[in-house]
Amino acid sequence: MPTETLIEDVRWHEAGLAALAERAAAATLAHLGLDPGEWHVSVLGCDDARIAVLNADFRDKPRPTNVLSWPSEERAAATPGKAPDPPDPQGDTELGDIAIAFDTCAREADGAGRPLADHVTHLLVHATLHLLGYDHEDARDAALMERLEVAILGEMGITDPYI
Structure with a gap:
């Protein structure tokens, strides 16, 4: 899965953002039954001022804020608490863009006593779930999204961030 990562804040190089982004997006897509090799995600590693x-x-x-996402198209489910339809691999394979801020992420990870890599992966x-149409505007949608995050992170060997 080609994840294109643009680093504006050099601290992201040391944090390994490109590899973390590739692994997180691929794990998310695979968990949802999508072939990671068919999709593209762009990631911007920036600082608090830029975000x-x-x-x-x-x-x-x-x-x-810690992270922002811009889906390439609207993919939300019509019914709260239900999974959105998967994207069509015959259509646009660009899922969208993500921006992530080093300062906020580092502060949050430190405050939670979690490794930066685990927090950033989360x-x-x-x-990536947002790019696929998941959201947390409704309590049912939020519960679905949280369950997916915990399951995906568990498959990656990362503990539940909500505990």
């Missing part, structure tokens, strides 16, 4: 601008521009929230799984 604050993106958050302001796209969500009208002028502050840093956020990348979360963002």
Whole structure:
């Protein structure tokens, strides 16, 4: 699965963002029965200043956040709590874009006492699910998304981040 990773903040090189992104996206797709080799995801590794601008521009929230995602098309399920339809491999194979902020991720991982790589992997799984149409706007959708994240991370040897 070609994951294209653009590093704007050099700290992401040391953190191994490109490999973490590839592994997280591939694990998410495989867990959902999709062939990771058929799909493309773009990831931007940035800092808090850059993600604050993106958050302001796209969500009208002028502050840093940990991760943002932009699906290439609307894929949400019509019924809350139900899985969205899988993307069509005969259509556009670009799932969308993800931006992740080093400063916020490092602060959150430290605060939770979790390895940075585990926290970043969780956020990348979360963002990849967003690209596939999952969300957490409704409690039923949030529960479905959380169960998927925990299952995918478990398959990757990463403990439940919600404990």
